[in-house]
Amino acid sequence: MKKFQNITESPSLYDNIDQWPVRQILETMNKEDQTVPLAVKKQIPQIEKLVIALTERIKSGGRLFYLGAGTSGRLGILDASEIPPTFGAPYDLVIGLIAGGDTAIRKAVESAEDDPDQSWKDMEPYHPTAKDTVVGIAASGRTPYVIGGVTRARKEGLLTACITNNPGTKLAAAVDIPIEVIVGPEFITGSTRMKSGTSAKLVLNMITTGTMIRLGRVKGNKMVDMQLTNQKLVERGTRMIVEETGLEPAEAKRLLLLYGSVRAVLDSLKNK
Secondary structure: OOOOOOOOOOOOOOOOOOOOHHHHHHHHHHHHHHHHHHHHHHOOHHHHHHHHHHHHHHOOOOEEEEEEEEHHHHHHHHHHHHHHHEEEEEEEEEEEEEEOHHHHOOOOOHHHHOOOOOOOOOHHHOOOOOOEEEEEEOOOOHHHHHHHHHHHHHHHHHHHHEEEEOOOHHHOOOOOOEOOOOOOOOOOOOOOOOOOHHHHHHHHHHHHHHHHHHHHOOOEOOOOOOOOHHHHHHHHHHHHHHHHHHHOOHHHHHHHHHHHHHHHHHHHOOOO
Protein backbone atom coordinates (compact mmCIF):
# COMPACT_ATOMS: atom_id res chain seq x y z
CA MET A 1 0.00 0.00 0.00
CA LYS A 2 1.26 3.48 -0.83
CA LYS A 3 2.32 5.71 2.04
CA PHE A 4 0.09 8.75 2.48
CA GLN A 5 1.70 12.06 1.53
CA ASN A 6 -0.19 15.32 1.96
CA ILE A 7 1.23 16.86 -1.20
CA THR A 8 -1.78 19.09 -1.82
CA GLU A 9 -1.02 20.97 1.42
CA SER A 10 2.75 21.15 0.95
CA PRO A 11 4.37 24.59 0.54
CA SER A 12 4.44 26.20 -2.89
CA LEU A 13 7.71 25.96 -4.77
CA TYR A 14 7.63 29.76 -5.07
CA ASP A 15 7.92 32.43 -2.41
CA ASN A 16 7.12 36.13 -2.25
CA ILE A 17 4.71 35.79 -5.17
CA ASP A 18 2.75 38.73 -3.76
CA GLN A 19 5.68 40.89 -4.83
CA TRP A 20 6.00 39.54 -8.38
CA PRO A 21 5.02 41.45 -11.51
CA VAL A 22 1.90 40.19 -13.28
CA ARG A 23 3.81 38.66 -16.20
CA GLN A 24 5.93 36.55 -13.85
CA ILE A 25 2.82 35.35 -11.98
CA LEU A 26 1.08 34.31 -15.19
CA GLU A 27 4.11 32.70 -16.84
CA THR A 28 4.87 30.67 -13.72
CA MET A 29 1.28 29.53 -13.36
CA ASN A 30 1.33 28.49 -17.01
CA LYS A 31 4.56 26.56 -16.48
CA GLU A 32 3.01 24.70 -13.55
CA ASP A 33 -0.20 24.01 -15.49
CA GLN A 34 1.80 22.31 -18.24
CA THR A 35 2.74 19.54 -15.79
CA VAL A 36 -0.88 18.53 -15.22
CA PRO A 37 -1.58 16.58 -18.45
CA LEU A 38 1.60 14.57 -17.89
CA ALA A 39 0.41 13.62 -14.40
CA VAL A 40 -2.98 12.61 -15.84
CA LYS A 41 -1.25 10.51 -18.52
CA LYS A 42 0.23 8.25 -15.83
CA GLN A 43 -3.29 7.37 -14.69
CA ILE A 44 -4.70 6.44 -18.10
CA PRO A 45 -4.61 2.67 -17.30
CA GLN A 46 -6.83 3.30 -14.26
CA ILE A 47 -9.14 5.62 -16.20
CA GLU A 48 -9.37 2.97 -18.92
CA LYS A 49 -10.49 0.36 -16.36
CA LEU A 50 -13.20 2.70 -15.16
CA VAL A 51 -14.47 3.62 -18.64
CA ILE A 52 -14.68 -0.02 -19.72
CA ALA A 53 -16.51 -1.09 -16.56
CA LEU A 54 -18.76 1.99 -16.52
CA THR A 55 -19.81 1.49 -20.14
CA GLU A 56 -20.96 -2.06 -19.49
CA ARG A 57 -22.83 -1.06 -16.34
CA ILE A 58 -24.66 1.77 -18.11
CA LYS A 59 -25.62 -0.66 -20.88
CA SER A 60 -27.21 -2.78 -18.14
CA GLY A 61 -29.23 0.16 -16.83
CA GLY A 62 -26.74 1.68 -14.43
CA ARG A 63 -25.95 5.33 -13.75
CA LEU A 64 -22.91 7.36 -12.75
CA PHE A 65 -22.81 9.38 -9.52
CA TYR A 66 -20.18 11.98 -8.65
CA LEU A 67 -19.60 12.87 -5.00
CA GLY A 68 -17.52 15.88 -3.96
CA ALA A 69 -17.21 18.92 -1.72
CA GLY A 70 -16.23 22.46 -2.66
CA THR A 71 -14.31 22.73 -5.94
CA SER A 72 -14.39 18.95 -6.42
CA GLY A 73 -18.16 18.82 -6.03
CA ARG A 74 -18.67 21.72 -8.42
CA LEU A 75 -16.49 20.05 -11.05
CA GLY A 76 -18.55 16.86 -10.80
CA ILE A 77 -21.79 18.81 -11.19
CA LEU A 78 -20.34 20.70 -14.17
CA ASP A 79 -19.41 17.48 -15.95
CA ALA A 80 -22.75 15.83 -15.16
CA SER A 81 -24.75 18.84 -16.36
CA GLU A 82 -23.01 18.87 -19.74
CA ILE A 83 -23.78 15.26 -20.67
CA PRO A 84 -27.45 15.68 -21.70
CA PRO A 85 -26.94 18.66 -24.06
CA THR A 86 -23.71 17.28 -25.52
CA PHE A 87 -24.71 13.65 -25.99
CA GLY A 88 -28.51 13.66 -25.74
CA ALA A 89 -28.31 11.38 -22.69
CA PRO A 90 -31.06 11.39 -20.02
CA TYR A 91 -30.64 13.94 -17.24
CA ASP A 92 -30.52 11.22 -14.61
CA LEU A 93 -27.76 9.18 -16.26
CA VAL A 94 -24.87 11.16 -14.74
CA ILE A 95 -25.68 12.75 -11.37
CA GLY A 96 -23.41 15.19 -9.55
CA LEU A 97 -23.85 15.62 -5.78
CA ILE A 98 -22.07 18.19 -3.62
CA ALA A 99 -21.71 18.42 0.15
CA GLY A 100 -24.19 21.04 1.34
CA GLY A 101 -26.59 20.54 -1.57
CA ASP A 102 -27.32 22.91 -4.41
CA THR A 103 -26.65 25.96 -2.21
CA ALA A 104 -23.00 24.91 -2.07
CA ILE A 105 -22.64 25.24 -5.84
CA ARG A 106 -22.43 29.01 -5.41
CA LYS A 107 -21.68 29.51 -1.71
CA ALA A 108 -19.61 27.44 0.72
CA VAL A 109 -21.74 25.56 3.27
CA GLU A 110 -19.81 25.41 6.54
CA SER A 111 -18.80 21.94 7.76
CA ALA A 112 -20.97 20.20 5.13
CA GLU A 113 -18.07 18.02 4.00
CA ASP A 114 -17.40 16.70 7.51
CA ASP A 115 -20.42 14.35 7.68
CA PRO A 116 -19.51 10.88 6.30
CA ASP A 117 -23.14 9.72 6.28
CA GLN A 118 -24.69 12.62 4.39
CA SER A 119 -23.49 11.60 0.92
CA TRP A 120 -25.40 8.31 0.96
CA LYS A 121 -28.45 10.18 2.27
CA ASP A 122 -28.07 12.52 -0.71
CA MET A 123 -27.99 9.50 -3.03
CA GLU A 124 -31.00 7.72 -1.52
CA PRO A 125 -33.69 9.76 -3.34
CA TYR A 126 -32.20 8.37 -6.59
CA HIS A 127 -32.65 4.77 -5.32
CA PRO A 128 -29.10 3.58 -6.08
CA THR A 129 -28.64 -0.03 -7.14
CA ALA A 130 -25.70 -2.37 -7.63
CA LYS A 131 -25.73 -1.49 -11.35
CA ASP A 132 -24.64 2.07 -10.55
CA THR A 133 -21.14 3.53 -10.30
CA VAL A 134 -19.89 6.15 -7.85
CA VAL A 135 -16.82 8.34 -8.38
CA GLY A 136 -15.63 10.28 -5.34
CA ILE A 137 -13.69 13.45 -6.11
CA ALA A 138 -11.42 14.90 -3.41
CA ALA A 139 -8.02 16.49 -4.04
CA SER A 140 -6.89 15.73 -0.48
CA GLY A 141 -8.33 12.22 -0.42
CA ARG A 142 -9.48 12.88 3.15
CA THR A 143 -12.96 14.41 2.76
CA PRO A 144 -15.40 12.54 5.08
CA TYR A 145 -18.43 13.27 2.87
CA VAL A 146 -16.71 11.56 -0.07
CA ILE A 147 -15.06 8.69 1.83
CA GLY A 148 -18.30 7.87 3.64
CA GLY A 149 -20.25 7.84 0.38
CA VAL A 150 -17.94 5.53 -1.57
CA THR A 151 -17.52 3.23 1.45
CA ARG A 152 -21.27 2.75 1.79
CA ALA A 153 -21.70 2.45 -1.98
CA ARG A 154 -19.10 -0.29 -2.16
CA LYS A 155 -20.85 -2.21 0.64
CA GLU A 156 -24.08 -1.94 -1.33
CA GLY A 157 -22.42 -3.51 -4.38
CA LEU A 158 -21.91 -0.38 -6.52
CA LEU A 159 -18.69 0.02 -8.49
CA THR A 160 -16.57 2.71 -6.85
CA ALA A 161 -13.73 4.91 -8.08
CA CYS A 162 -12.07 8.13 -7.02
CA ILE A 163 -10.05 11.07 -8.30
CA THR A 164 -7.50 12.40 -5.82
CA ASN A 165 -4.20 14.27 -5.85
CA ASN A 166 -2.39 12.67 -2.92
CA PRO A 167 -0.89 9.17 -2.84
CA GLY A 168 -1.93 6.57 -0.28
CA THR A 169 -5.17 8.23 0.85
CA LYS A 170 -8.10 6.77 2.78
CA LEU A 171 -10.27 7.59 -0.21
CA ALA A 172 -8.11 5.57 -2.62
CA ALA A 173 -8.11 2.63 -0.21
CA ALA A 174 -11.90 2.72 -0.01
CA VAL A 175 -12.64 2.30 -3.74
CA ASP A 176 -12.33 -0.35 -6.45
CA ILE A 177 -10.54 1.89 -8.96
CA PRO A 178 -8.40 4.69 -7.51
CA ILE A 179 -7.19 7.44 -9.86
CA GLU A 180 -4.34 9.28 -8.12
CA VAL A 181 -3.10 12.26 -10.13
CA ILE A 182 -0.02 13.64 -8.38
CA VAL A 183 0.42 17.20 -9.63
CA GLY A 184 2.71 18.42 -6.85
CA PRO A 185 2.41 21.53 -4.66
CA GLU A 186 0.04 24.24 -5.81
CA PHE A 187 1.29 27.65 -7.00
CA ILE A 188 -0.52 29.14 -3.99
CA THR A 189 -0.01 26.76 -1.08
CA GLY A 190 -3.06 24.51 -0.62
CA SER A 191 -5.17 26.14 -3.36
CA THR A 192 -6.46 22.94 -4.95
CA ARG A 193 -8.78 24.88 -7.28
CA MET A 194 -5.62 25.29 -9.38
CA LYS A 195 -3.59 22.28 -10.64
CA SER A 196 -5.60 19.71 -8.69
CA GLY A 197 -8.87 21.12 -9.99
CA THR A 198 -7.52 21.20 -13.53
CA SER A 199 -6.47 17.57 -13.29
CA ALA A 200 -9.92 16.55 -12.04
CA LYS A 201 -11.57 18.36 -14.94
CA LEU A 202 -9.33 16.55 -17.43
CA VAL A 203 -10.05 13.15 -15.87
CA LEU A 204 -13.80 13.81 -15.75
CA ASN A 205 -13.70 14.76 -19.44
CA MET A 206 -12.00 11.46 -20.20
CA ILE A 207 -14.40 9.36 -18.13
CA THR A 208 -17.65 10.64 -19.59
CA THR A 209 -16.44 11.35 -23.13
CA GLY A 210 -14.82 7.92 -23.41
CA THR A 211 -17.95 6.28 -22.04
CA MET A 212 -20.35 8.19 -24.31
CA ILE A 213 -18.26 7.33 -27.38
CA ARG A 214 -18.30 3.64 -26.44
CA LEU A 215 -22.06 3.85 -25.90
CA GLY A 216 -22.46 4.99 -29.52
CA ARG A 217 -23.41 8.59 -28.80
CA VAL A 218 -20.76 9.90 -31.22
CA LYS A 219 -20.72 9.12 -34.95
CA GLY A 220 -17.29 9.50 -36.53
CA ASN A 221 -16.22 12.53 -34.54
CA LYS A 222 -19.59 14.27 -34.29
CA MET A 223 -22.12 14.82 -31.50
CA VAL A 224 -25.05 13.44 -33.45
CA ASP A 225 -27.31 13.26 -30.38
CA MET A 226 -26.69 16.81 -29.10
CA GLN A 227 -29.72 18.83 -28.03
CA LEU A 228 -30.68 21.70 -30.31
CA THR A 229 -30.97 24.25 -27.53
CA ASN A 230 -29.82 27.35 -29.44
CA GLN A 231 -29.21 28.68 -32.93
CA LYS A 232 -25.49 27.91 -32.83
CA LEU A 233 -26.22 24.24 -32.25
CA VAL A 234 -28.87 24.17 -34.99
CA GLU A 235 -26.23 25.58 -37.37
CA ARG A 236 -23.68 23.02 -36.19
CA GLY A 237 -26.17 20.19 -36.70
CA THR A 238 -27.01 21.51 -40.16
CA ARG A 239 -23.32 21.45 -41.11
CA MET A 240 -23.01 17.89 -39.85
CA ILE A 241 -25.89 16.75 -42.05
CA VAL A 242 -24.51 18.59 -45.09
CA GLU A 243 -21.09 16.97 -44.58
CA GLU A 244 -22.60 13.51 -44.15
CA THR A 245 -25.17 13.63 -46.95
CA GLY A 246 -24.30 16.39 -49.42
CA LEU A 247 -27.75 17.93 -48.99
CA GLU A 248 -28.23 21.66 -49.50
CA PRO A 249 -28.01 23.57 -46.19
CA ALA A 250 -31.64 24.74 -46.33
CA GLU A 251 -32.92 21.17 -46.74
CA ALA A 252 -30.54 19.88 -44.08
CA LYS A 253 -31.82 22.48 -41.63
CA ARG A 254 -35.44 21.72 -42.47
CA LEU A 255 -34.91 18.02 -41.78
CA LEU A 256 -32.98 18.74 -38.59
CA LEU A 257 -35.80 20.85 -37.18
CA LEU A 258 -38.32 18.26 -38.33
CA TYR A 259 -36.62 15.23 -36.76
CA GLY A 260 -34.96 16.96 -33.78
CA SER A 261 -31.45 15.51 -33.97
CA VAL A 262 -28.67 14.81 -36.43
CA ARG A 263 -28.90 11.08 -35.74
CA ALA A 264 -32.64 11.01 -36.44
CA VAL A 265 -32.11 12.76 -39.78
CA LEU A 266 -29.34 10.40 -40.83
CA ASP A 267 -31.38 7.37 -39.79
CA SER A 268 -34.42 8.62 -41.73
CA LEU A 269 -32.34 9.08 -44.89
CA LYS A 270 -30.71 5.68 -44.46
CA ASN A 271 -34.11 4.01 -44.27
CA LYS A 272 -35.43 5.59 -47.45
